[in-house]
Amino acid sequence: MSCSAAFAKNDITLWPKQKPAIEKNASLEADITRLINKMSLEQKVGQMVQAEITWVTPQDVKKYHLGSVLNGGGTFLHNDRNASVSDWVSFMDELYLASMDTSAGGLAIPVTYGIDAVHGNNKFIGATLYPHNIGLGAAHNPALIHKIGEATAKEVLLAGIDWTFAPTLAVARDDRWGRTYESYSEDSEIVALYSKEMIEGLQGKVNTPNFLDDDHIYSTAKHWVGDGGTYQGIDQGDNRETEKDLIKNHAAAYFPAIKAGVQSIMASHNMWNGLRLHGSKYLLTDVLKTRLGFDGFIVGDWNSHSKIPGCTNDSCPQAVNAGLDMFMVVEDWKAFIGNTIEQVENGIIPIERIDDAVRRILRVKIRSGLFNKGLPSKRKYANQKQLLGAPEHKAIARQAVRESLVLLKNNNNLLPLSPNSKVLVAGDGADNMSKQTGGWTINWTGEGNVKSDFPGGTSIFDGIEQVVNKAGGKAVLSPDGSFDEKPDVAIVVFGENPYAEWIGDLKSIAYQAHSHRDAKLIESLKSKGIKVVSVFLSGRPLWVNREINASDSFVAAWLPGSEGVGVADVLFTNKKGNIEYDFKGKLSFSWPKYASQVVLNRFDKPYDPLFAYGFGLTYKDNVNLGKLNTHNDFVFEVPTNTPYVIMQGRAKGDWNYQLQTEQETKDIQTPVGKIQGLSMIEADKEIQGDAKEFTWTGSNHASALISSTWYREDLSQYLINKSALTFDVRVEAYPEKTLNVQMGCGKSKCGSFDIAPILKEFKLSTWHKVSIDLLCFANKGVEFERSSAPFVLSSEGAAKVRVANVQFEPKAKETANIKCGE
Numbered sequence: 001m002s003c004s005a006a007f008a009k010n011d012i013t014l015w016p017k018q019k020p021a022i023e024k025n026a027s028l029e030a031d032i033t034r035l036i037n038k039m040s041l042e043q044k045v046g047q048m049v050q051a052e053i054t055w056v057t058p059q060d061v062k063k064y065h066l067g068s069v070l071n072g073g074g075t076f077l078h079n080d081r082n083a084s085v086s087d088w089v090s091f092m093d094e095l096y097l098a099s100m101d102t103s104a105g106g107l108a109i110p111v112t113y114g115i116d117a118v119h120g121n122n123k124f125i126g127a128t129l130y131p132h133n134i135g136l137g138a139a140h141n142p143a144l145i146h147k148i149g150e151a152t153a154k155e156v157l158l159a160g161i162d163w164t165f166a167p168t169l170a171v172a173r174d175d176r177w178g179r180t181y182e183s184y185s186e187d188s189e190i191v192a193l194y195s196k197e198m199i200e201g202l203q204g205k206v207n208t209p210n211f212l213d214d215d216h217i218y219s220t221a222k223h224w225v226g227d228g229g230t231y232q233g234i235d236q237g238d239n240r241e242t243e244k245d246l247i248k249n250h251a252a253a254y255f256p257a258i259k260a261g262v263q264s265i266m267a268s269h270n271m272w273n274g275l276r277l278h279g280s281k282y283l284l285t286d287v288l289k290t291r292l293g294f295d296g297f298i299v300g301d302w303n304s305h306s307k308i309p310g311c312t313n314d315s316c317p318q319a320v321n322a323g324l325d326m327f328m329v330v331e332d333w334k335a336f337i338g339n340t341i342e343q344v345e346n347g348i349i350p351i352e353r354i355d356d357a358v359r360r361i362l363r364v365k366i367r368s369g370l371f372n373k374g375l376p377s378k379r380k381y382a383n384q385k386q387l388l389g390a391p392e393h394k395a396i397a398r399q400a401v402r403e404s405l406v407l408l409k410n411n412n413n414l415l416p417l418s419p420n421s422k423v424l425v426a427g428d429g430a431d432n433m434s435k436q437t438g439g440w441t442i443n444w445t446g447e448g449n450v451k452s453d454f455p456g457g458t459s460i461f462d463g464i465e466q467v468v469n470k471a472g473g474k475a476v477l478s479p480d481g482s483f484d485e486k487p488d489v490a491i492v493v494f495g496e497n498p499y500a501e502w503i504g505d506l507k508s509i510a511y512q513a514h515s516h517r518d519a520k521l522i523e524s525l526k527s528k529g530i531k532v533v534s535v536f537l538s539g540r541p542l543w544v545n546r547e548i549n550a551s552d553s554f555v556a557a558w559l560p561g562s563e564g565v566g567v568a569d570v571l572f573t574n575k576k577g578n579i580e581y582d583f584k585g586k587l588s589f590s591w592p593k594y595a596s597q598v599v600l601n602r603f604d605k606p607y608d609p610l611f612a613y614g615f616g617l618t619y620k621d622n623v624n625l626g627k628l629n630t631h632n633d634f635v636f637e638v639p640t641n642t643p644y645v646i647m648q649g650r651a652k653g654d655w656n657y658q659l660q661t662e663q664e665t666k667d668i669q670t671p672v673g674k675i676q677g678l679s680m681i682e683a684d685k686e687i688q689g690d691a692k693e694f695t696w697t698g699s700n701h702a703s704a705l706i707s708s709t710w711y712r713e714d715l716s717q718y719l720i721n722k723s724a725l726t727f728d729v730r731v732e733a734y735p736e737k738t739l740n741v742q743m744g745c746g747k748s749k750c751g752s753f754d755i756a757p758i759l760k761e762f763k764l765s766t767w768h769k770v771s772i773d774l775l776c777f778a779n780k781g782v783e784f785e786r787s788s789a790p791f792v793l794s795s796e797g798a799a800k801v802r803v804a805n806v807q808f809e810p811k812a813k814e815t816a817n818i819k820c821g822e
Helices: 003-007 026-038 039-048 056-063 085-099 135-140 142-158 188-203 243-251 254-259 282-293 317-322 333-345 351-367 391-404 433-437 460-470 517-527 545-550 565-571 776-777
Strands: 049-052 069-070 112-115 218-225 263-266 295-301 329-330 406-410 422-426 475-478 488-497 531-535 553-558 643-650 657-661 664-670 673-675 676-681 691-696 702-707 724-735 742-746 748-754 767-773 791-795 801-809
Touching: 026 351, 039 049, 039 333, 039 351, 049 333, 056 333, 069 218, 135 142, 135 188, 135 391, 135 553, 142 188, 142 391, 188 243, 188 254, 218 254, 218 282, 218 460, 263 317, 282 295, 295 351, 317 333, 317 351, 333 702, 351 776, 391 565, 422 460, 422 517, 460 488, 460 565, 488 517, 517 531, 517 545, 531 545, 531 565, 553 565, 657 676, 664 673, 664 702, 664 724, 676 702, 691 724, 724 776, 748 776, 748 791, 767 776, 791 801
Parallel strands: 049 069, 049 329, 069 112, 218 263, 263 295, 422 475, 422 488, 488 531, 531 553
Antiparallel strands: 406 553, 643 801, 657 664, 657 702, 673 676, 676 691, 691 801, 702 791, 724 767, 724 801, 742 748, 742 791
């Protein structure tokens, strides 16, 4: 289908007609025209480029006249996640001075720096981290959103940074989507209300003296448009809604954003009815810029222009002509500049389109004061380190945590608890800052963060311990639920591990549908006669009927951020037994009754949730919830006979080899690799290089993984079709100790099975097949819904084995060497 054929079906009259939020200033526009007339084509195209910090230097900014620099979610200044505030300010100075250097014929046009400050200035260790948007949506408090925007602006400004890629205005319609937690609500009503407040908090109020003044930064509404409505919740997939529904569900929050004077809007990765947003002239130019009156600039998302048919990372005239103004071209920006210049010279891109893009970028830079504010280090908040995690900001975040909590069950009014009690705090989320802060925290996915990365922050257990100890009670942390002294009550904190974007996509919303690890923990405590309060950490509503059944009280805590103490504020009375904080949170997402309700939204017909949009108990309610159906009715489309190939000499797909000790992890990109105590070389089974040989020296514990630091895959369908992990193995030297097969659990390993006894039955230097029922791994806590390492070999003793043909083999469960029951 041609673009013109698709656009012929569109009806622009369905969209509201809006004027620009700021009346056109003739003097400012004349200044921009004079500056554009002085610019060479190279300088103009340079302004349209945003390069990533890993692949750009201040010298590059000067030489190529770059308009912007960013850092991605997973990258750090000078590759140092602990870079100080002063390091950041110094680098901002370097970029600024390079952009203003006219010694080689350049023009003094200040560079702008963009960062994903999406729940606070979340790249910075020590920053105040607010609940993710899904929690803020449950708070239903626009004034609080405004305060969060103001506080976030200050924590960004202290680093010399002037621009954030926030707020996210997605309306998540399918909870399988990995970015659901970035959405305030499944309904555009709250999102539209919040968009104005967050933008005014970040930028100041448009057409007033505080708009984009020294206390504010400029913001980005993202992602235009329809990102939360893709088919099956597939990130960057296809939104197949009609134009009317696209407007009602996904564009509605942009209308108040534009009226609030948002200065940049980010184009979305997704398609709308098969056409990429980055290449849609209709939606970028005809609708957004013309019909809706947006006069800022449109910035692209991470190399997303390359997804347009005929485009690459370094060449995309289609996106330029469609109306994209600034390209987040990341690494290949030099070639992109050269190709774009050539395309203008050859008439493929009109110079008028280039001039329009540059005009919009310069307009925002002038409005935001970059031409007048001078060196980043000389600005009002620069280097004010005391503002990073400032007490007044933490107080706002703590309030946000309290107001975001939604009480779903409180049988026999177990809550609130007396702080003068013996409280067992269990679950792997209780003292887990990585889990409670979620994705977009310090790094992209939020995985691997440890408590020391959150100075001044409080885990949920920290908060409980503070409240209980102060009242003379006793709080004991026991993630596995074990205890010496029987508690009066148990609080179990559990939920999703952190993720970001497509890594978080699910095929099913059934929580731990195969391992049931957390449900078993709660049930174990209940079997001992202990009352249980469950605190569920998640980036979306999930089907947790078994967990709810086992709990006396159940709280949806979402992803509360750095101030976990806010949870204890609500769960307990004060020392005198008085309620200081009741539950205020009300669901901004419908909660599923059945696992099959992957698409469940307010006003759907039929609409049969377990807990409806807007539901949330308070301490005034006296409601007992009966037993819920725990039959998983979600039907997978499962491959019947096709194995999932993990390794045939080389790791397949997006997996790669890693070698690991307790002190070090090495990514191995070559056929051979070595780490202390373990080496890997290429070997043969049927053909050259179709196997690997692993040698453990026995000097220390070491592991060989087929894994990824960034990739995750939902492999749960292979449990459904009764698969086994199978691999061919040839023993060259019998293991002296255990040789364990494991799988990944986030950044760690779990589900260990010793195959040394099996291998010792094999004749040396001959090939044999080993298989392990996947259910065995699930029973030991492996979550196949987001696999991080489908195959791991570990030992602390000497051994030498060759391995080939690692795969998940359907219907191999019954013949496995190691098999397990349900």
